[in-house]
Amino acid sequence: MMIDVNIIxxxxxxxxxxxxxxxxxxxxHEFVAITGESGSGKTTLLRILAGLEKSEGKIEVLGKxxxxxxxxLATQKRGIGFVFQDYALFENMNVLDNLLYVQKDKELAYHLxxxxxxxxxxxxxxxxxxxxxxxxxxxxxxxxxxxxxxxMDEPLSALDPSMRTKLQHDILLLxxxxxxxxxxxxxxxxxxxxLASRVLVLKQGQIIQDGSPKEVLLKTQGSQKFSLxxxxxxxxKVDVIHIGVVxxxxxxxxxxxxxxxxxxxxxxxxxxxxxxxxxxxxxxxV
Amino acid sequence: xxxxxxxxxxxxxxxxxxxxxxxxxxxxVGWWLSRTKxxxxxxxEAVVSLPIVLPPSVLGFYILYALSYNSPIGAFFxxxxxxxxxxxxxxxxxxxxxxxxxxxxxPLQGGFESLNxxxxxxxxxxxxxxxxxxxxxxxxNIKPALITALIxxxxxxxxxxxxxxxxxGSIPGETKVASVAIYEMVEIMDYSQAHIYSAIMxxxxxxxxxxVYLFNLRHKKRIGLA
Numbered sequence: 386m387m388i389d390v391n392i393i394x395x396x397x398x399x400x401x402x403x404x405x406x407x408x409x410x411x412x413x414h415e416f417v418a419i420t421g422e423s424g425s426g427k428t429t430l431l432r433i434l435a436g437l438e439k440s441e442g443k444i445e446v447l448g449k450x451x452x453x454x455x456x457x458l459a460t461q462k463r464g465i466g467f468v469f470q471d472y473a474l475f476e477n478m479n480v481l482d483n484l485l486y487v488q489k490d491k492e493l494a495y496h497l498x499x500x501x502x503x504x505x506x507x508x509x510x511x512x513x514x515x516x517x518x519x520x521x522x523x524x525x526x527x528x529x530x531x532x533x534x535x536x537m538d539e540p541l542s543a544l545d546p547s548m549r550t551k552l553q554h555d556i557l558l559l560x561x562x563x564x565x566x567x568x569x570x571x572x573x574x575x576x577x578x579x580l581a582s583r584v585l586v587l588k589q590g591q592i593i594q595d596g597s598p599k600e601v602l603l604k605t606q607g608s609q610k611f612s613l614x615x616x617x618x619x620x621x622k623v624d625v626i627h628i629g630v631v632x633x634x635x636x637x638x639x640x641x642x643x644x645x646x647x648x649x650x651x652x653x654x655x656x657x658x659x660x661x662x663x664x665x666x667x668x669x670x671v
Numbered sequence: 672x673x674x675x676x677x678x679x680x681x682x683x684x685x686x687x688x689x690x691x692x693x694x695x696x697x698x699x700v701g702w703w704l705s706r707t708k709x710x711x712x713x714x715x716e717a718v719v720s721l722p723i724v725l726p727p728s729v730l731g732f733y734i735l736y737a738l739s740y741n742s743p744i745g746a747f748f749x750x751x752x753x754x755x756x757x758x759x760x761x762x763x764x765x766x767x768x769x770x771x772x773x774x775x776x777x778p779l780q781g782g783f784e785s786l787n788x789x790x791x792x793x794x795x796x797x798x799x800x801x802x803x804x805x806x807x808x809x810x811x812n813i814k815p816a817l818i819t820a821l822i823x824x825x826x827x828x829x830x831x832x833x834x835x836x837x838x839x840g841s842i843p844g845e846t847k848v849a850s851v852a853i854y855e856m857v858e859i860m861d862y863s864q865a866h867i868y869s870a871i872m873x874x875x876x877x878x879x880x881x882x883v884y885l886f887n888l889r890h891k892k893r894i895g896l897a
Contacts, residue, residue: 437792460795467796473789476894477811486807487797512895530798 387413387566388534392433392442396426396590405429405590416560416567418577418598421587427570431536434568435467436460447533466527466565468537472519474511480522481507487529497525501555517548521555528559535560537569541576553579574602612659620647631658674867677844678852685760685848686828689767693775693824701779702805720773727770727833734766735838758840766838767828775824782816783809815887822883826876
């Protein structure tokens, strides 16, 4: 086992006080995604692993104690990489200097900038870059210590979808090239599916699900073959039938409902759209 | 008509030394105030800000008393080091440091508080100590606040009058700074000299402030924010 975590911390959650109580083992080179509602303790867990917040319990990484009853290993000595949601670049330094501040290793810095297509931007100041470029710089910076452990707190949630895809590619590339163990907080199922080898779902400070992305993220149960969750936006009466308007992800769909269903559901509810005897067909988008 | 420039030189010497000493003292205080979660923070902040609200005569009176031979502090310095702390330049520097302290601490504290906390944490994660983070990341990113702190402290010390008069009196070449000199000229109704001195002070003050604002604008452009 690479990382052994057993921690307890009292938190002020969105629903009053709660205990973050995590017992977790992570294997070397694993890519773990942590997901769950906001206020469930995901970010706090990541910050405790980074040594940015205190907690009770034990953390052991590669046989070395980072936290026990007596000692806390300082953040500075953990040698991790961390990618923040808001990039957190050093605004007084240009792109190259942001990397070199971490480690005076020009060769590695240029290698990372080359890999992520940032070589041309090496002299630019962070505030003149786009969000996607900033996050790529931040990703490169996190690898300057050749970290054994990489932590990412919703690294892509502020970016638009096409930029996300590009960065997901970069993250996977670097994760493999540097054979890090990576822990990423994310809300995006497609991102988790693409990147992670294991998913943890947190609720009220506890791990409530732990498995492969396929096991955790595919919402179909039993004989259902096709199932989506969404929000019921509207119910429109048309002649004798009702049409439910449901928002699923970024899309809006219409579902035919009968009288009793129309009365049973109320607008704004979370609903599941599923079917059994039905075969959805895929066609390419042009 | 010849103009005696000595009071100006004395003012600038006093302001320069005060600014230098206060920068060293106020930097850790401002940094600590910006990061502490200690319950004593409001108490410390109130003490730091006292010189802003206290009448200069009150502050001057306490400092005069504390530094004089009648108080343990003044007696200690005079007996052990043979240094007199009132009615001389040393006393003025000490008094000015108390008087101008908030003008150095507050901009620095405000600057540090406005920094993205994640940026500082990124520096810690990179393995850098608090001192390295302070000098390589925090200070360079609050340049406008830093310049404001230095310039306002300097300018405020040049402009002080009440405390200087209480603690230093008006000894030519020793404690007679520009503001005190102008007061004396008005008192003896030498209005033409007072006009010249006042105009010089006005011009210098304006130039200094204009310089600060121009610098801040240029700094924003340089880091890509304007």
